[in-house]
Amino acid sequence: MRTTLRISRAAAVFTAVGALALTGCSDDGKKDGSDKSSGSGKGSPSSVVLPKLDGEKLSVAAVWTGAEQANFVKVLKEFEKRTGAKVTFVPAQDPIVNFLGTKIAGGQPPDVAMIPQVGAIQQAARKKWAKPVGPEAKAQLSKNYSKVWQDLGTVDGTQYGVYFKAANKSLIWYNTQAFENAGAAEPKTWKDFLKTAETVSASGVTPVSVGGADGWTLTDWFENIYLSQAGPEKYDQLAQHKIKWTDPSVKDALTTLAQLFGKPSLIAGGADGALQTEFPASVTQTFTGGDQPKAAMVFEGDFVGVNIAQTKAKIGTDAKVFPFPAAGAESPVVTGGDAAVALKDGKGAQALLTWLGSTDAARIMAEQGGFISPNKALDASAYPNEVQRTMAKALISAGDSVRFDMSDQAPQSFGGTPGKGEWKTLQDFLKNPKDIAGTQAKLESDAAKAYKS
DSSP states (O other), X not given: OHHHHHHHHHHHHHHHHHHHHSOOOOOOOOSOOSSBOTTTSSOOBOSOOOOOOTTOEEXXXXXXXXXXXXXXXXXXXXXXXXXXXXXXXXXXOSSHHHHHHHHHHTTOOOSEEEEOOHHHHHHHHHTTOSBOOOHHHHHHHHHHSOHHHHHHTEETTEEOEEEEEEEEXXXXXXXXXXXHHHTOOOOSBHHHHHHHHHHHHHTTSOOEEOOTXXXXXXXXXXXXXXXXXXXXXXXXXXHTTSSOTTSHHHHHHHHHHHHHHTOGXXXXXXXXXXXXXXHHHHHHXXXXXXXXXXXXXXXXXXXXXXXXXXXXXXXXTTEEEEEOOBSSSXXXXXXXXXXXXXXXXXXXXXXXXXXXXXXXXXXXXXXXXXXXXOXXXXXXXXXXXXXXXXXXXXXXXXXXXXXXXXXXXXXXXXHSOTTSHHHHHHXXXXXXXXXXXXXXXXXXXXXXXXXXX
């Protein structure tokens, strides 16, 4: 369940960002939870109307732990103040569908579960576990969310999920000292990205670190380029295998990716070195070594900060981030996320979905750090530092063009198994980026088998 893994990493990185870039946030607004936005300290009027639920007991299950769990509990506490309900956080285990199945079989499902995978929401709906979203929560979604985030929580035309948390997996992190020494600037397009790489290389530092020993990093490289070049509709078609991997759009994306992979001097250790470099090392080698790191840039999502935290580099000063460069008309945003799904009928569960779809709830969580909201109505000033604001702005500005990780939507045998399917084929492509036709043929052969099973 790679999406769950990545989102857990995302949770940890934002905790790290909060610790490294700023030292905590205000916890104002706790005195009166009736009509003010908790945590804002600004006395903002409430953005959502909630029912009175005096004495009602509710439970919410999620796989979140540590700081992320503690911050989410603050959101639940504010809900308690506004409604009079009592809410209990229930720690869940991965995979959450199995956890929920056990609870449901025992007759004790939580009222609401935070589900981190599109496929898991679909599974919960088709097993008749999930309850449709009510009109009040739907109103919050219509007001605060782009259509794509509403669609991600919809199964067979019925809304089941309210996305509360998102992860931005379209980021390039860079060593600021290496950039300054090279006189390099943050690029906005793929063409400029390659120029920046050459500029950094000329300064004596290898520009790009690639964690090719972990095949999922290579799927993310491909997905970002493909989404930017081919566009969201083609992306959806390929994700569902409605078009073949031998499609010309795949050839175009692989050709673009080969502009980097085909120049070993631009990759730390060359192709052979990259294929022996696991993801954590691809990050740490970018932010160690003083002014002579093994690489100046590393691509991956917000969870990169977890590994940066293992070095002496400080996020926001030594380590900064820019959106994945546009290989087509716009920069891509590939994402993951956690949606609230009601598992019980009743006023309380629906009120909680309404609350979690509101700007007030998003603001409380955002101010704590360790979080990005897909709520487009949330002012970016709610985030505690510029790094998180950059991530959030990129996610929101993508609007309906944002797309969920493609390989995480595929059958696991194709999109999520080490040494097989897409992971293995793209590792072979990293080693031999000239063989675009062969790469396409192998991808299509493996996909055809996986999607039939």
